[in-house]
Amino acid sequence: MNVLVINSGSSSIKYQLFSMPEAKVLAKGLLEKIGEETSALKHTAVEKNKEKKLEQRVANHKDGMALIFSLLTDKDVGVISDMKEISGVGHRVVHGGEAFNKSSLLTDDAIKEIEKYSDLSPLHNPAGLQGIRASQEILPKDTKMVLCFDTSFHQTIPEHAYLYAIPHEYYDKYKIRRYGFHGTSHKYVYGEFCRVENKPNANVIVCHLGNGASVTAVKEGKSVDTSMGLTPLEGLVMGTRSGDMDPAVATFIMAKENLSPKDMDNILNKKSGLLGISGVSNDMRNLEEEKSKNPRAALAIKMFCYRIKKYIGSYMAVLGHLDGIVFTGGIGENAPEIRGQILEGMEELGIKVDTAKNSKARGCANF
Numbered sequence: 001m002n003v004l005v006i007n008s009g010s011s012s013i014k015y016q017l018f019s020m021p022e023a024k025v026l027a028k029g030l031l032e033k034i035g036e037e038t039s040a041l042k043h044t045a046v047e048k049n050k051e052k053k054l055e056q057r058v059a060n061h062k063d064g065m066a067l068i069f070s071l072l073t074d075k076d077v078g079v080i081s082d083m084k085e086i087s088g089v090g091h092r093v094v095h096g097g098e099a100f101n102k103s104s105l106l107t108d109d110a111i112k113e114i115e116k117y118s119d120l121s122p123l124h125n126p127a128g129l130q131g132i133r134a135s136q137e138i139l140p141k142d143t144k145m146v147l148c149f150d151t152s153f154h155q156t157i158p159e160h161a162y163l164y165a166i167p168h169e170y171y172d173k174y175k176i177r178r179y180g181f182h183g184t185s186h187k188y189v190y191g192e193f194c195r196v197e198n199k200p201n202a203n204v205i206v207c208h209l210g211n212g213a214s215v216t217a218v219k220e221g222k223s224v225d226t227s228m229g230l231t232p233l234e235g236l237v238m239g240t241r242s243g244d245m246d247p248a249v250a251t252f253i254m255a256k257e258n259l260s261p262k263d264m265d266n267i268l269n270k271k272s273g274l275l276g277i278s279g280v281s282n283d284m285r286n287l288e289e290e291k292s293k294n295p296r297a298a299l300a301i302k303m304f305c306y307r308i309k310k311y312i313g314s315y316m317a318v319l320g321h322l323d324g325i326v327f328t329g330g331i332g333e334n335a336p337e338i339r340g341q342i343l344e345g346m347e348e349l350g351i352k353v354d355t356a357k358n359s360k361a362r363g364c365a366n367f
Contacts, residue, residue, distance in 0.1 A: 012034060035059060180229070211240070
């Protein structure tokens with residue numbers, strides 16, 4: 001049977017169509033910059049050894065899914081002739097709260113839970129729901145769909161690490177706590193490290209670096225701490241998210257600028273991070289091109305790397321013994337200069353970068 005795997009990110013959709021059970025990839029692709037003036041899609045029909053690139057405006061994730069489905073059945077670069085040939089779909093969902101500690105079949109109740117947590121993941125859950133609903137509209141009604149939650153891997157984080165030091169009543173009433181995200185990525189990459197290094201149950205720090213970015217401390221196969229919190233806003237400097245800061249900054253700006261909570265949320269989630277610092281872009285590729293002539297672009301890169309370095313140091317203390325540091329995500333896999341800058345000067349902690357190997361190491365994701 002054929003299984004389609006969909007990863008709807010904040011501004012992208014990644015997908016692969018597998019022939020199971022041999023897990024042979026029939027087609028794969030990446031749609032980037034959704035909602036921007038010009039979006040970019042790269043679709044590869046692996047079986048046919050054909051590739052198609054498109055540059056056009058894709059307004060939202062629903063339109064993006066429709067475009068992807070059209071390519072899967074395209075006469076030239078398609079790999080199936082009818083949607084009935086897709087037996088199942090796996091959807092990555094960012095926020096499942098405490099409702100899901102493992103993957104779940106797609107049901108109306110599950111959709112309600114995802115909607116409930118959309119205010120905690122405003123860039124992702126609504127986008128994911130668009131992808132889910134588009135799949136439901138286009139695919140036959142009896143197509144099985146499974147939800148895989150980013151938050152489920154982090155359900156092993158201990159209470160002293162996931163609670164915030166605010167009145168406990170807010171956890172009791174609203175379940176305000178650290179949930180963590182990118183769990184499917186952290187879990188998979190950790191497993192690959194253990195396999196490649198032949199070190200089962202290793203202690204590893206995983207750095208998932210893209211437009212959204214997070215660091216996780218994995219101790220003997222279990223997530224014990226992670227940089228994102230109640231929402232994906234906490235932690236690292238990201239493409240458009242502020243990451244860690246004094247909470248009083250938000251209330252101070254709100255008072256000075258007469259902003260509503262929604263206004264402030266929009267600033268912290270969509271106008272901050274690399275974009276807010278540089279003033280020109282949330283895309284690391286653009287900042288690398290600009291850094292020699294734009295001091296703020298260079299500053300944004302430096303702040304991005306510095307914050308990650310701090311998390312690596314703190315998680316080394318949490319883990320005690322460290323077997324490895326793994327980089328993944330569009331930036332983590334494809335930007336050796338960023339990896340080098342993050343790990344620079346950590347020799348006293350037992351971390352030394354092989355510059356030659358680092359410069360050659362690139363993943364298969366588009367940076």
